[in-house]
Amino acid sequence: MSNEKRSDVLRVGLLGFGTVGSAFAEVLAAHGDAGVRITRVFNRGVERKRGHALAKFVPADAVWTERVEDVLEAADVDAVVELMGGLDPAENWLRAALSAGKHVVTANKQLIAYRGAELFALAESKGVHLLYGAAVAGGVPVIPGIAQGLSGDVITRISGIVNGTCNFILSSMESGAAYGEVLKQAQAAGYAEADPSADVDGFDARAKLCVLARLALHAEIDPEQVPAQTIATISAMDFAYAKELGCTVRQVARVELAARAELMDGVVSASVGPMLVPKTSPIAWSHGTQNMVVTSGRFGGDVVFSGHGAGGHPTAVAVMSDVRAIAEGSVQVRLPAKKMAVVGDVVAPHYLRFVVADRPGIVAAIAGALAKVGANIDSILQHRGFGGDRLPFVVTTEPSLSSKLEEAMAEMAAFDFMLEPPLCLQILVVDDRDTD
């Protein structure tokens, strides 16, 4: 990897002038003479983009184009900054940029999660940088923090909140807002992905989790193997019951090396989904677009990264930092990674929520289904004030294997008194284990 500056100014070709791309132009302009200059901007419908309020921050002599080749093949572009998103066509365009010997900076977590290994190899073979600090947790420097500051530890676990849209939705629902309304607000504010199901169904968070797993656990994992549960099934009654249990609800992403690596070599445990989070956990304190990533190291213990995980300006800060690092010829830490399999199963206490047409024998039927899979009930909660024709109530379990509970949930979903599919959420256990 070359660490030499090519010229006094790093000339940037920008792919995508949307929420983050336009904010990057503004942030770059605010830095004045940072040794970085935008020379080309590519976007479809480029005249529309030239009318964008932040287009004034692009230097007047920059070329605006709808032909991607005008950036990828340009002699006056040293670094391509990709802020379009998605796998296709971004992957081929970035391959072309790297092959042409241009550095690449991207905020595209899907691309790094699914195609990172090949792209890093290509970048290395061409002696150029491929930086992606904005791909996880927006403006929070989790990626450079792990790569530069924690590569000296043996990280065994990462957990936390890596999707700002879900955190914005769930923390707003905690204060009484309705799901559909806050999702619309997140879209209007530019936090959500082009297809917001990527956020709410957990696909964005699991891509980010895979990016972090490669970096921190040196585990190359297939995002498709990581179970992702939607937050769309969470409703106001879950916040009410969670509160009663001293918890709130957050979308949590977690990945860890198997506890007994000698038995489970080459395997990580990982999942993404809404969980009940005890109010005593820092994860419960994150509101709005805040992200929070906790790394657990064998020698250094827990380290917490927190800040704005979505939005144009915070994300543009991460992009700017990467671009600046390249302009300054900074050195990257090379970290190995090997392919690993994923198990989604976890032993944990769980929260089960049912909505039933009331009649005698319901609790007995549910207890029977749980007993069949060896799950022990910890508590049963039922708020007064709901009519028997649509009665919500909750069962919590002692630590149980999630796959066994899923078996029981499938059986219970078929009970004739069940009015909607029962909901099963893991309850996060606050772990205060010490370092060695």
Ligand code: NDP
């Ligand atoms: P936007 O949709 O706001 O911007 C994407 C831009 O790229 C738009 O101007 C779009 O044009 C253009 N574009 C997309 N595809 C093409 C294409 N095939 N050809 C030409 N132009 C194209 O997205 P964001 O700025 O929000 O996100 C950009 C990247 O940053 C994504 O990878 C996202 O995941 C990542 N990211 C976003 C964050 C956020 O908070 N928004 C935070 C962290 C990362 P058009 O306007 O015509 O659609």
Ligand code: HSE
């Ligand atoms: N849609 C993403 C989120 C953007 O809400 O976290 C930041 O990656």
